[in-house]
Amino acid sequence: MAAEPKTVDEVEDGLRSVGYLTAGATALVAFLATKLGKPVLVEGPAGVGKTELAKALSRYLDRPLVRLQCYEGLDEAKALYEWNYRKQLLRIQAEADGAAWDSVQEDIFGEEFLLARPLMTAIASPDPVVLLIDEIDKTDQEFEAMLLELLSDFQISIPELGRIEARTHPVVLLTSNNSRELTEALKRRCLYLWLDYPELEHELRIVRLHCPELGETVAHKLVEIVQLVRELDLKKPPSIAESIDWARALLLLGAGDIDAATFRQTMSVIVKHRTDLDTVAERIGVKLQPQIADAVAGGRPAG
Amino acid sequence: MPPPPKLIYGGLPERQPGTFDGELLAFAEDLRSEGMAVGTSEILDAVQALRHVDWTAPSDFREALATTIAKSPDDRRIFELVFERFFFRATEAQAVRLGVSEPQARGEGEAGIGEELDLDALRREIAAALKHGSESDLRDLARLAIAAFGKGEGSGVLGVDVQRIRRALGLRTERRPELPEGDPRREGVPPEQLRRFERHLRLELERRLIERTEALPPKRPLTELDRTLPTSPVQDLAAVHRVVAQLKRRLATQSHELRGHRRHAHVDVRATMRASLQTGGVPIELRYRPVRPRRPEIFVICDVSTSVTSASTFFLSVVHALHDSFRKLRSFVFIERVSEVTDVFERERDFRAAAAAVSRDAGVADISGYTDYGRVWTELLALIEDELHPRATVIVLGDARTNGRPPREDVFARLAAQAGRTFWLNPEPRLYWNYGDSVISAYERHCQAFECWNTDGLSTFVDALMKPTQY
Numbered sequence: 155m156a157a158e159p160k161t162v163d164e165v166e167d168g169l170r171s172v173g174y175l176t177a178g179a180t181a182l183v184a185f186l187a188t189k190l191g192k193p194v195l196v197e198g199p200a201g202v203g204k205t206e207l208a209k210a211l212s213r214y215l216d217r218p219l220v221r222l223q224c225y226e227g228l229d230e231a232k233a234l235y236e237w238n239y240r241k242q243l244l245r246i247q248a249e250a251d252g253a254a255w256d257s258v259q260e261d262i263f264g265e266e267f268l269l270a271r272p273l274m275t276a277i278a279s280p281d282p283v284v285l286l287i288d289e290i291d292k293t294d295q296e297f298e299a300m301l302l303e304l305l306s307d308f309q310i311s312i313p314e315l316g317r318i319e320a321r322t323h324p325v326v327l328l329t330s331n332n333s334r335e336l337t338e339a340l341k342r343r344c345l346y347l348w349l350d351y352p353e354l355e356h357e358l359r360i361v362r363l364h365c366p367e368l369g370e371t372v373a374h375k376l377v378e379i380v381q382l383v384r385e386l387d388l389k390k391p392p393s394i395a396e397s398i399d400w401a402r403a404l405l406l407l408g409a410g411d412i413d414a415a416t417f418r419q420t421m422s423v424i425v426k427h428r429t430d431l432d433t434v435a436e437r438i439g440v441k442l443q444p445q446i447a448d449a450v451a452g453g454r455p456a457g
Numbered sequence: 458m459p460p461p462p463k464l465i466y467g468g469l470p471e472r473q474p475g476t477f478d479g480e481l482l483a484f485a486e487d488l489r490s491e492g493m494a495v496g497t498s499e500i501l502d503a504v505q506a507l508r509h510v511d512w513t514a515p516s517d518f519r520e521a522l523a524t525t526i527a528k529s530p531d532d533r534r535i536f537e538l539v540f541e542r543f544f545f546r547a548t549e550a551q552a553v554r555l556g557v558s559e560p561q562a563r564g565e566g567e568a569g570i571g572e573e574l575d576l577d578a579l580r581r582e583i584a585a586a587l588k589h590g591s592e593s594d595l596r597d598l599a600r601l602a603i604a605a606f607g608k609g610e611g612s613g614v615l616g617v618d619v620q621r622i623r624r625a626l627g628l629r630t631e632r633r634p635e636l637p638e639g640d641p642r643r644e645g646v647p648p649e650q651l652r653r654f655e656r657h658l659r660l661e662l663e664r665r666l667i668e669r670t671e672a673l674p675p676k677r678p679l680t681e682l683d684r685t686l687p688t689s690p691v692q693d694l695a696a697v698h699r700v701v702a703q704l705k706r707r708l709a710t711q712s713h714e715l716r717g718h719r720r721h722a723h724v725d726v727r728a729t730m731r732a733s734l735q736t737g738g739v740p741i742e743l744r745y746r747p748v749r750p751r752r753p754e755i756f757v758i759c760d761v762s763t764s765v766t767s768a769s770t771f772f773l774s775v776v777h778a779l780h781d782s783f784r785k786l787r788s789f790v791f792i793e794r795v796s797e798v799t800d801v802f803e804r805e806r807d808f809r810a811a812a813a814a815v816s817r818d819a820g821v822a823d824i825s826g827y828t829d830y831g832r833v834w835t836e837l838l839a840l841i842e843d844e845l846h847p848r849a850t851v852i853v854l855g856d857a858r859t860n861g862r863p864p865r866e867d868v869f870a871r872l873a874a875q876a877g878r879t880f881w882l883n884p885e886p887r888l889y890w891n892y893g894d895s896v897i898s899a900y901e902r903h904c905q906a907f908e909c910w911n912t913d914g915l916s917t918f919v920d921a922l923m924k925p926t927q928y
Contacts (some may be wrong), residue, residue: 162510162517179520182510186524189509192502195528259674332705335916341528342496345506348530 174210175363177356184211184346193305193326195341198349201393204329205288211325212284221286222272224293230300234310236269263314275375277310282322289332298340305343331432360394365401375412376401380424383434392424399422414442480547487543493533499526545660549667579605580626587650599657619658632775696912701778704919754785754848756841760855762792762828768884768910772854777808790815791833808836830856831865838872845875853881857897866899882918
């Protein structure tokens with residue numbers, strides 16, 4: 155469908171049509187990324203939809219998504235390319251004995267013997283893609299340095315083969331949970347987008363979008379509770395994905411309201427540490443006792 | 458001379474105030490003066506980005522600049538503050554230059570409003586709008602309020618005028634039950650909104666002042682208070698945990714410097730032979746014995762005496778975070794004598810419970826409550842001497858204030874000599890070291906000492922770990 159968005163609003167509508175509600179600068183940054191052809195560094199707490207943004211962009215721009223999941227110890231062979239040495243060996247053996255070394259050598263270092271890994275795939279693809287480099291902060295600094303060439307010039311240098319340049323311009327998203335300060339060099343090449351936990355209204359819209367069957371009041375209460383839980387001192391605050399999961403769980407259970415009992419039974423959907431469970435049960439569970447629940451409900455704006 | 462055929466990004470911008478490129482460069486200068494690293498490439502990106510967004514929407518303009526220039530939450534905060542300051546001043550400067558003012562609006566406003574409007578109604582209206590007013594509503598209201606209540610030249614001090622107008626409007630954050638039912642001020646104004654309103658008041662007053670005097674007041678640099686992100690102790694704890702997680706990585710990967718040289722890579726004959734079966738017995742691919750990162754062993758010794766009270770919460774949170782990251786860790790707290798708290802921290806996963814447990818039953822036998830470093834070292838040496846070895850790391854958290862007692866640096870030197878690395882984190886700024894009863898220099902000869910009283914200091918320490926050591 156829309157290959158090239160023309161305005162920021164178009165991007166916003168487009169992302170909404172594929173099930174991603176943008177807030178703040180998200181749509182603008184996505185738009186600039188397609189226009190300027192610069193990679194976007196998306197940072198924020200876990201579970202605010204960083205990876206989801208890349209997926210949504212790929213759906214909206216109708217481009218295939220190439221994903222590179224980073225982890226400690228990820229190296230070039232797994233991210234860029236590797237020589238398929240078995241095939242090279244076969245090739246040498248299949249060659250008649252008389253063949254000159256030179257010709258064989260030239261033969262076996264051709265693109266045919268290259269095993270493309272995600273970054274190479276994204277670069278070499280004939281159709282434009284969306285490249286997602288997920289959790290870049292998990293890798294070592296050396297790997298970051300290796301990415302620089304790719305991110306600024308969209309090319310990869312292979313010593314034996316020369317330079318492979320991007321045939322099309324990929325949209326690149328890098329995500330980071332901020333567990334490590336990224337290098338200045340990398341940041342300099344990127345647009346920066348900070349995603350945070352959404353505001354109440356925005357999260358409500360997201361939950362309603364993903365769980366339209368859930369009643370309005372229940373959804374409102376659910377989001378309110380999730381926001382309250384996030385304010386507590388927790389090891390892992392609930393993410394957006396977990397609010398949606400919780401909404402689905404409530405739907406399955408057929409709960410018409412979130413009372414203290416329902417909350418106690420289902421809170422493990424949003425809180426996933428033993429100590430956190432205790433804190434939440436103590437601090438939020440109490441508020442849901444019938445008489446206090448009315449007070450909580452009374453405090454919110456009508457609608 | 459003919460101009461160069463094609464310039465990147467359309468050539469050098471004109472560097473004059475009033476032209477857009479000039480203003481953008483000045484803005485970047487302003488950001489740099491507040492300590493942000495803004496590269497030329499980032500300014501170029503910003504210019505590129507502005508080609509694609511609609512400038513008439515202020516938020517789009519600001520976001521386009523922010524996404525290309527501010528690259529971390531901290532930077533973003535500084536960006537917001539400087540953006541406000543800079544563009545306000547730039548607009549006003551341009552207005553003064555071009556001689557633009559608002560004579561008619563002001564003439565009518567000040568003469569008319571006071572008589573026509575019921576002041577009490579205006580008060581209520583403003584309070585009501587404050588509850589759910591948008592940013593531009595607030596600005597209009599601020600202008601209205603100044604027109605109605607800010608008559609005359611003012612006191613000359615903006616802050617005083619702002620408070621005078623706020624009082625005249627009767628805006629307070631606390632509840633006021635004496636007011637009639639239905640008055641929006643009865644419930645009190647949300648403090649957040651009130652602050653925003655005051656900011657608009659201040660801006661409007663400043664605007665008038667500039668218009669009157671036709672000169673810009675000197676700009677105020679950002680204070681530390683503005684600069685820091687609003688944090689809670691909880692976030693601080695999380696920050697400490699993050700830095701300690703880095704520390705773990707650094708300590709674990711220390712031996713990896715060798716990896717590049719393959720200095721200690723031994724060929725694994727067995728695995729190589731097995732791999733060679735794939736290639737008909739020809740060992741094409743050599744297999745190496747994996748270089749196992751050594752598992753660091755850490756001894757952390759933490760001062761909890763009264764002289765480091767302000768830092769001890771931070772210290773304990775560091776110990777707590779270390780326990781989260783390292784399995785082979787022994788921790789001690791000391792005042793006059795030393796006491797092992799490894800169990801306490803391993804049992805209590807919750808920081809506050811752990812801190813409480815340490816102060817309750819760590820059993821730091823102290824008679825005087827004053828630190829006795831000499832005694833601590835002697836006791837500690839007896840406790841852990843057998844376990845110290847060159848791969849162990851000792852981290853001391855303390856201020857090295859001995860209260861005049863013998864520092865016994867010879868014992869400390871023995872500790873440090875037996876451990877592989879020894880670090881000292883001192884909560885005092887380097888300026889105060891060795892003043893009074895601080896004897897850090899005696900210990901510093903045997904270890905690396907760092908200033909460290911917050912997460913910034915802790916990250917400096919972690920960064921220093923990466924530097925090649927002379928050992």
